[in-house]
Amino acid sequence: MGKIRVAVIGAGGIGGTHLKAYAAHAERCEIVGIADVLESAAQERAAAFGGRAFAEGEAMLDALRPDALSVCTPPKYHLPAVEMAAERGIAVLCEKPPARTLAETEAIVAAMRGKILQFAFCHRFHAPLRAAQDLIAGGRLGKLVQIENRFAFRFPRAGNSWFTEADIAGGGILIDTLAHSIDIFRALTGDEIEFVGAAVSATLPITVEDSASLLLRSRSGVLGTLNCSWVTPVAEANVRIHGSEGQAVIDYDAAAGLRYKLAEDDGWTEETFDAPDRFTAQADHFLRCLETGAPPLVRPEDGLAVMRVIEAAYQGAGGTI
Ligand SMILES: NC(=O)c1ccc[n+]([C@@H]2O[C@H](COP(=O)([O-])OP(=O)(O)OC[C@H]3O[C@@H](n4cnc5c(N)ncnc54)[C@H](O)[C@@H]3O)[C@@H](O)[C@H]2O)c1
Known part of the structure; x- marks a missing residue:
């Protein structure tokens, strides 16, 4: 197997952390692309870590066809980004929270059924x-x-x-x-x-x-x-x-x-x-899952379970006695 070609969508704080973690495994993966609606942010990261900068995630996936995508956007954009990856058969490491709601998380899990999906519960x-x-x-x-x-x-x-x-x-x-x-x-x-x-x-x-x-x-x-x-x-x-x-x-x-x-x-x-710090170890595990086909330690069901608790918490949190 050649090097795993990875791309990152969302070049902010945690996007930088994912890039640094992939760079620590440069013998096993190549950073091929970085997309951010703020194109200058993508360009800055590309200058530091390599790969091509894009202002639009879908254009990046079509141009580069990476093996794996780190979804590092704010939660509202997790589901659309994962759907773009799923349609193209790309493995996903999706930042936490999985999405804004349980329903969006269910849609993420359904879109990625049969493909590698790891929620980034880095701890x-x-x-x-x-x-x-x-x-x-x-x-x-x-x-x-x-x-x-x-x-x-x-x-x-x-x-x-x-x-x-x-x-x-x-x-x-x-x-x-x-x-x-x-x-x-x-x-x-x-x-x-x-x-x-x-x-x-x-x-x-x-x-x-x-x-x-x-x-x-x-x-x-x-x-x-x-x-x-x-x-x-x-x-x-x-x-x-x-x-x-x-x-x-x-x-x-x-x-x-x-x-x-x-x-x-x-x-x-x-x-x-x-x-290694938890982000480097997380990237290592994700890459290993791609290399071996093993299921991620953090399973899609873990993301669903966390979101169930969060929704229950929000429903109960307003109560007064
Ligand atoms: N695992 C952790 O410990 C950890 C730590 C921080 C943040 N996070 C998570 O990572 C995600 C991002 O957080 P952050 O701190 O990096 O935020 P951030 O604001 O620093 O960066 C987000 C980036 O995404 C870009 N963006 C927004 N919409 C986009 C879109 N549709 N397509 C492409 N790029 C888009 C923004 O321009 C920005 O550069 C969130 O889900 C957050 O909860 C996780």
């Missing part, structure tokens, strides 16, 4: 999270009881970009950032979510939520409390996993990406990781 490729999954699978933490997650930071694009326009983003931080949190909860429990309680609020003068809290229960009884905010200035990114035999903490900001303390331990065991 699945975060080495400390994978190590935490191993701890759980090995029974070291005992029976899972509770999972707490906080992703919070002051987000400069809240209030002045598409991120806070419901028609483009599908909502606010709940669909944007909590999509990751929900996927992490599902990945750690290995289970479906059967209960969703949600509350959202806006501190900024915007029409979508900038802070959100979810209360979850998996079918096996694991409880989850997920908290995200775009307005609290002390940045935090962590997941605390409490089991009947110990606790593990995935701390994105610490040198030791994972620490754990078991019931019989006096102190914490810290693990550091000399592994």
Whole structure:
């Protein structure tokens, strides 16, 4: 097999991250094209990473016929971009959230049936999270009881970009950032979510939520409390996993990406990781799926499940007592 020919649609922040990740695998793939409605953005990326710049995704796919496409546009444009790829038999790595709604996500999954579709839930490729999954699978933490997650930071694009326009983003931080949190909860429990309680609020003068809290229960009884905010200035990114035999903490900001303390331990065991970052590892996995025909670790059903929880959360979030 020759090198996999990859293209990217959406040359903004995460488009750049995908390009950097593909560039790290230059021995296995070639960046052939970059499309962005802002043509200058595509041109800048092409100058940095190679490939041809286009102002229009469909023109790029027709001109280049790539093997794979990274969809890195805002959520409103995920479905049309995936449909363009599906019609041409092109494999897709689609950014999160899968789309603005469950219905759009279902359309994405239907269009890509029989083809390689990976939703970019990049935390699945975060080495400390994978190590935490191993701890759980090995029974070291005992029976899972509770999972707490906080992703919070002051987000400069809240209030002045598409991120806070419901028609483009599908909502606010709940669909944007909590999509990751929900996927992490599902990945750690290995289970479906059967209960969703949600509350959202806006501190900024915007029409979508900038802070959100979810209360979850998996079918096996694991409880989850997920908290995200775009307005609290002390940045935090962590997941605390409490089991009947110990606790593990995935701390994105610490040198030791994972620490754990078991019931019989006096102190914490810290693990550091000399592994590729999650985006490089995600691209590696996607390319491997193309090379081998293996199904992606993040399955289309995972995208649907996350969107089901998000829709349930939005439906419940306005309730007052
Ligand atoms: N996995 C992660 O951790 C992560 C991080 C950031 C963003 N994202 C996701 O990536 C997507 C993009 O986010 P971003 O931060 O890169 O946004 P961004 O605003 O930085 O970039 C989006 C780019 O898409 C372009 N664009 C818009 N409509 C287009 C269209 N129809 N065709 C081609 N290009 C188009 C814009 O001009 C812009 O350059 C979103 O779904 C977002 O939620 C994921």
